[in-house]
Amino acid sequence: MELDKMDENDWKYHGEGNKSLVVSHLQHCRVLRLLKFPSEDSTAEQAFRHILNIVDYSKYVMKPLLGEKYVHSGEVVKLPLDFVRQLSLKVQQERPELRCDKVMDTFSGCGLCLPNLTQLPLHHLRDHRPPICVEIKPKCGFLPFSRHITKECKRKVCRFCMHQHYKLANGKWKRLSRYCPLDLFSGSKQRMYVALKNLLEEPQNNLKIFKGGELIFSCKDDAKQQPELNDLIQHLRPYFSHSNGLYNGHQPGKAILNEFIQVICSALLSGGDSNRSGEPRKVHLSESRPHCEASPFPRDLLRNAKYIVEEKKLMGVLAKILQVQMLDNLDIEGIYPLYKRVEQYLEEFPKERNRLQIDGPYNESFMDKVKNCPTEDDGSVEYAVGKVHQYRVAMTAKDCSVMITFAPCEEDEEQQLKLEKPRFTYSISILDLDPKPYEGIPHQYKLDTKIVNYYLRSTQAPP
Ligand code: ATP
Ligand code: MG
Ligand code: ZN
Ligand code: MG
Structure with a gap:
């Protein structure tokens, strides 16, 4: 994945929970997990730290406890803001109504790249x-x-x-x-x-x-x-x-x-x-x-x-x-x-x-x-x-x-x-x-x- 050539047309809405929204790649077995709720007032540095904490927690705490083979911690990616904004617009109409009380983070440009586990x-x-x-x-x-x-x-x-x-x-x-x-x-x-x-x-x-x-x-x-x-x-x-x-x-x-x-x-x-x-x-x-x-x-x-x-x-x-x-x-x-x-x-x-x-x-x-x-x-x-x-x-x-x-x-x-x-x-x-x-x-x-x-x-x- 070339981070500087990200195109929102290569990705589609995949699903979401309370804390994150996930898009999947149309060709590759990859997903991007983007955090939700406005980090508008938090700095990009804080957002980056937050996502890094998520990866570290998965890697150093949950993985050893649950077993190597079950856990994929993924990696932090820094995405172009333009890409994230376009993506956010693109997926908006696909989102279930009960989840629309929160918005996708389009400010930090930070995301998590993971294997698409549904494939x-x-x-x-x-x-x-x-x-x-x-x-x-x-x-x-x-x-x-x-x-x-x-x-x-x-x-x-x-x-x-x-x-x-x-x-x-x-x-x-x-x-x-x-x-x-x-x-x-x-x-x-x-x-x-x-x-x-x-x-x-x-x-x-x-x-x-x-x-x-x-x-x-x-x-x-x-x-x-x-x-x-x-x-x-x-x-x-x-x-x-x-x-x-x-x-x-x-x-x-x-x-x-x-x-x-x-x-x-x-x-x-x-x-x-x-x-x-x-x-x-x-x-x-x-x-x-x-x-x-x-x-x-x-x-x-x-x-x-x-x-x-x-x-x-x-x-x-x-x-x-x-x-x-x-x-x-x-x-x-x-x-x-x-x-x-x-x-x-x-x-x-x-x-x-x-x-x-x-x-x-x-x-x-x-x-x-x-x-x-x-x-x-x-x-x-x-x-x-x-x-x-x-x-x-x-x-x-x-x-x-x-x-x-x-x-x-x-x-x-x-x-x-x-x-x-x-x-x-x-x-x-x-x-x-x-x-x-x-x-x-x-x-x-x-x-x-x-x-x-x-x-x-x-x-x-x-x-
Ligand atoms: P919750 O509200 O349960 O805490 P969350 O906001 O923390 O959820 P996730 O559960 O990580 O978010 O992701 C939301 C959904 O996206 C999942 O329920 C799953 O369907 C899908 N998803 C997440 N990660 C992957 C993955 N690696 N491969 C395929 N689908 C995924
Ligand atoms: Mg979940
Ligand atoms: Zn019971
Ligand atoms: Mg969760």
Whole structure:
């Protein structure tokens, strides 16, 4: 990519989140990630530092924790301002309305260049069917276990399920999602199946599906509209053609979705990408992954003998993510007092902010503080900072996305996901690994209280 010859006509709108807007190259397997919200009043130097922090955080903190093979940190690029402005105009009409409250940064000229993870770079010519990419934002996969928790329901109902009620009340979504992260992170194929099925029925911002790099399935801009499962089935049909014959017209759409979900499950539980023969990672996180009381997964099935036999330990990419999420072992209720300890200390010794790496730099020394934080509170500021750093790292892992990109592969290829039939080449990545701001902790504390109180009020009918 020649940075001085950038042409907005080579790029098109790809997608966006709350913090960034992404454009993809028309020919090459590349995307540009541009930050949002006006940095008008911040200098180009600050914007550059900010983006550098994002890359460093991904490279030196999240990558070692989550695994080399899953994380692509990308590189910072300095783009011509003219190009960025033209690009911003070009993509404006493609942006979903619910995201238009923020604007793309057209002032700094800084961006992040990454591989386009919705594509498989070496795939193309082999097969006429373009790769399918499933992007899942799984959210927090465990029930908090900290002794600092004051509300019993937090030990029984997961944060995602509680948050759903709050979001519905605030008009963020029009329907409750039946997805429960604890089912996805259970390692049990049955529970994972249910979780993925519920994501397909109500994707919200937790599921997107791409075909050949184009978004084909996601939440509808108009929150009242159901996602088009039938359209999705039509897209998937050529990939699962044998199941057409197999089910012989008997609910063929259902059979296709069923196989599609199986493929995602197998990929999630596998070692990472089909090109490596490494041992799949089995992580013994606990005897059996806990269940959330708000999950629609049938409770009697949990006790069912067949289910118990089939229960597997969580492996693969989700095990990695869960391990990092669990660095939050005090819960926000335990972290908030430590945050205040740090604040008090900084008020007295403001120059210590750098040494304690409150706002970075996110380098090996930051990673040391995360890894070597004392396990017992000795009353020190070092302990408090270590726990706050760990909490922020866990928050990033609670907010990341997993991308599973797969395409049909030929019979004799060794790079494949071993399923009955058909077989797929696939690759798994983790993206959106930005640092979560230290200043956000008081907000997180208040939000937690609001969500829990609202949940208790809305589910416990008045006497
Ligand atoms: P969030 O609101 O979830 O924090 P964000 O603003 O931090 O999101 P990203 O999640 O990094 O932004 O990117 C927005 C979207 O762009 C993603 O959901 C994904 O669909 C797409 N995207 C991001 N990076 C890539 C990539 N390397 N390859 C392909 N698509 C990508
Ligand atoms: Mg995202
Ligand atoms: Zn739940
Ligand atoms: Mg993000």
